[in-house]
Amino acid sequence: MAPDIDRRGFLKCMAWAGTGVVWTVAGGVLSGCQLGAPAPAGPRTRDLYFVQLSDSHIGFKGPANQDVTSTFQLAIDQVNALPSRPAFVMHTGDLTHLSTAVQFDAVAQMMGTIKSGGVFQVPGEHDAVTGDDKAYLDAFGKGAFGRAAAGTGYYSFDLNGVHFLALVNAVATKGMGHLGPDQLDWIQKDLAGLSRETPIVVFAHVPLFAMYPTWGWSTDDAVQALSMMKRFPAVTCLNGHVHQVMSKVEGNVTFHTARATAFPQPMPGAAPAPGPLTVPSQLLHQSLGIREARYVAASERVAVIDDTLKP
Amino acid sequence: MTPICPRAAAVLAGGLAGLALAACGGAQPAASAATPAAARSSPAAVATATAGPQAAPVATASVDIASFAFSPAVITVRTGVPVTWTNRDQDAHTVAITGAAVSTPMQGGDTYTHTFSQPGTYWYICTIHPYMHGMVVVTAG
Numbered sequence: 001m002a003p004d005i006d007r008r009g010f011l012k013c014m015a016w017a018g019t020g021v022v023w024t025v026a027g028g029v030l031s032g033c034q035l036g037a038p039a040p041a042g043p044r045t046r047d048l049y050f051v052q053l054s055d056s057h058i059g060f061k062g063p064a065n066q067d068v069t070s071t072f073q074l075a076i077d078q079v080n081a082l083p084s085r086p087a088f089v090m091h092t093g094d095l096t097h098l099s100t101a102v103q104f105d106a107v108a109q110m111m112g113t114i115k116s117g118g119v120f121q122v123p124g125e126h127d128a129v130t131g132d133d134k135a136y137l138d139a140f141g142k143g144a145f146g147r148a149a150a151g152t153g154y155y156s157f158d159l160n161g162v163h164f165l166a167l168v169n170a171v172a173t174k175g176m177g178h179l180g181p182d183q184l185d186w187i188q189k190d191l192a193g194l195s196r197e198t199p200i201v202v203f204a205h206v207p208l209f210a211m212y213p214t215w216g217w218s219t220d221d222a223v224q225a226l227s228m229m230k231r232f233p234a235v236t237c238l239n240g241h242v243h244q245v246m247s248k249v250e251g252n253v254t255f256h257t258a259r260a261t262a263f264p265q266p267m268p269g270a271a272p273a274p275g276p277l278t279v280p281s282q283l284l285h286q287s288l289g290i291r292e293a294r295y296v297a298a299s300e301r302v303a304v305i306d307d308t309l310k311p
Numbered sequence: 312m313t314p315i316c317p318r319a320a321a322v323l324a325g326g327l328a329g330l331a332l333a334a335c336g337g338a339q340p341a342a343s344a345a346t347p348a349a350a351r352s353s354p355a356a357v358a359t360a361t362a363g364p365q366a367a368p369v370a371t372a373s374v375d376i377a378s379f380a381f382s383p384a385v386i387t388v389r390t391g392v393p394v395t396w397t398n399r400d401q402d403a404h405t406v407a408i409t410g411a412a413v414s415t416p417m418q419g420g421d422t423y424t425h426t427f428s429q430p431g432t433y434w435y436i437c438t439i440h441p442y443m444h445g446m447v448v449v450t451a452g
Contacts, residue, residue, distance in 0.1 A: 062401035062419045098403055098416040129405060129416045131438045175442030216442060273379035276401040 044197060045161030045297045051079050051086040051116065052203075052291040054240030055260030057126060058107045059097035064263035064276030065284060068097075069106070074309050075261040075290050076114055082292070086116040087159055088144070092240035092258060093124030093170060093205030095140070104139040120144040123153060124205040124241060125170040133171045151182050156190050162199045162295050165190065169219050170205040170241070177206030177219030177241075187225050199300050200235040208237045209248055209255045212268035217242050226253055236302040238293065243277075245289075245306050256304050259289035285309040368448045373397070376404050376417075376437075381445035389452030393426045404443070408435040 056072040065071060079089060091111065096103035104127075111119045120143075127136040133152055142148075143155040144166065152168040165187065169177035179187075191200075202208065208222040229235045235253040243260035244267065263276045264287035271277070279287055289308040296303055368387035375382045377399040388394055396406050398417040406423050407413040411433055414423040427433065427449040437443040 060403075064401055098418070125439055126403070129403065129439050130413065131407070173441060175440065216440070273400075275379060278401070 045199060045295070045300065047297050048087050048160040048162055048295040049084050050293050050295075051082070051089045052092060052238050052240075052258055052293060053079070053089060053261060054092040054258045054291075055094040055124065055243055055262055056091070056107060057094050057097040057260070057262035058110075059100065059103040060262055060276070062263075062276055062278075064278045068262040069110075071285070071288055071309060072107075072110060072261045074285070074311070075288070076110060078290055078307065078310060080113075080115045086292075088118040088120060089114050089116045090166070090203050090238070091119070091121040092203055092238060093122050094126040094240060094260075094262075095121060095124070095136075097126050097262075099127050099129045099133075099135050101135065101139075104135060108139055118144060120166060122166045122168055122203055122205055123170060125173065128171040131172055133168070150186055152180075154183055154186060160295065160297075162201060163191075163194055165200065165202045167202060167204040167225070169208070169222075173206075173216075174220070175216045176213060177204070177208070177216070177222065179219065179221050179225055184221065184224050184228075188228055191228055194232070196231050196233075198232055199295065199302075200229055200232050201295070201302060202229075202235065202237045204237065204239050206241045207239045207255065207257055209250065209253075211242060211246060211248075211257065215268065215274040217268065217274070226250075229253070234300050234302075238291070238304075242274075254302070256291075258291050259287070259306060259308070261288050261290070261309070264288070285311045368446075374445065375399050376443075379404075379440055379443055381435075381443060384444065385446045385448070387448040387450060388427065389450055390428055390430055391426060391452045393424045394447060395422050395424045397422045403439060404437045405439055406435050406445075407438045408433050408447070411435075413438070 060068045095107045123133045123136045141153045145157040147157045149155040152171050154168045156165045169179050208219050211217040237255045240258050242257045243265040246257045248255045286308045292305040294303050366385050368385045369383040372394045374396045401419045403416045405414050412425050430449050430451045433447045435445050
């Protein structure tokens with residue numbers, strides 16, 4: 001996997017041959033490279049820093065969180081206070097609780113205050129409570145970085161050599177996540193022109209792995225989508241829906257589920273059913289959070305840091 | 312592996328699994344190829360076909376929604392009697408009755424009432440959590 005040192009890297013190393021260490025700057029991050037060690041991945045990709053938010057459930061009312069607007073605002077404040085400005089912020093769904101126009105408007109206004117290179121989203125089932133996501137598409141179905149959304153609102157974009165897919169697997173389901181044949185066709189076409197070395201990052205609301213199918217925490221046709229990505233060295237899937245952090249590696253694919261900003265949910269099987277979990281009020285903020293993600297070109301992997309909300 | 316919805320599971324075990332899928336299909340354009348198209352397009356066909364073996368309906372006009380399940384999952388009422396669903400979960404739910412009506416989303420504590428005017432067997436689901444199923448058997452009042 002480690003690429004051979006190229007001419008540019010060799011010249012760099014030669015320039016510093018006396019010190020034994022080469023420092024390179026990629027995306028503002030200083031990293032060292034000992035002589036004889038593999039060189040950084042080269043100019044194909046560059047480091048990239050972005051943020052994931054999830055499950056704000058604007059409009060929820062219940063003991064699990066009496067004020068979901070305040071906790072979402074805290075999350076936004078925390079993003080805006082990060083030492084580095086993210087290239088973009090992705091909200092992985094359940095923006096609203098009941099898909100009303102008022103709730104979509106409220107969440108859009110709040111997300112409009114996020115300081116980053118762009119704010120994007122995919123829908124959750126709570127953004128499509130009547131079985132379709134027309135209201136969501138009216139408010140948010142615009143794609144990203146000039147790339148238009150197709151079908152139920154899925155799209156892709158490229159940044160720093162990384163290919164990002166924003167998928168919709170929480171609309172018109174049978175209880176589990178579902179991509180559907182139209183979207184699977186679209187994914188196949190979308191990936192067709194990419195070189196084999198392209199790192200892939202996939203956003204979706206529902207987990208793309210079988211986290212806990214008994215509660216619908218799985219996507220029934222995810223295997224078909226991920227099989228189209230076998231030729232790529234590293235695929236990172238980032239999702240929401242389950243309101244807790246869990247990671248899993250399957251072959252070339254790494255999955256990370258994210259915390260919500262609204263309320264936690266039980267761990268798989270730890271309650272009779274999924275749903276809002278009421279914790280003592282002093283523990284609420286540490287059950288919620290934001291995710292910082294950094295694509296590291298030298299390793300061609302995405303590193304994530306899950307920060308809990310700071311009250 | 313505790314089933315999320317034991318009552319619905321019991322109903323499904325009664326040989327109605329295919330019909331449950333058909334009931335889903337009404338609200339879901341992306342129904343699988345395994346779902347009979349005729350059953351999907353015709354709620355009446357669903358109602359007629361549900362006359363097979365099933366859990367004994369409970370004679371009541373009140374259904375609780377609790378722990379992501381309808382309880383009782385199968386009820387019987389007479390035409391003209393209002394049926395009321397009460398959401399006792401914190402999460403929101405809907406009642407989407409094949410061939411009859413769809414509620415707006417209910418927050419915790421909210422209720423929804425529907426009065427059936429025609430005898431028949433009506434399947435319903437929650438559109439937010441489509442694995443939640445229930446059935447109303449309506450007899451002539």
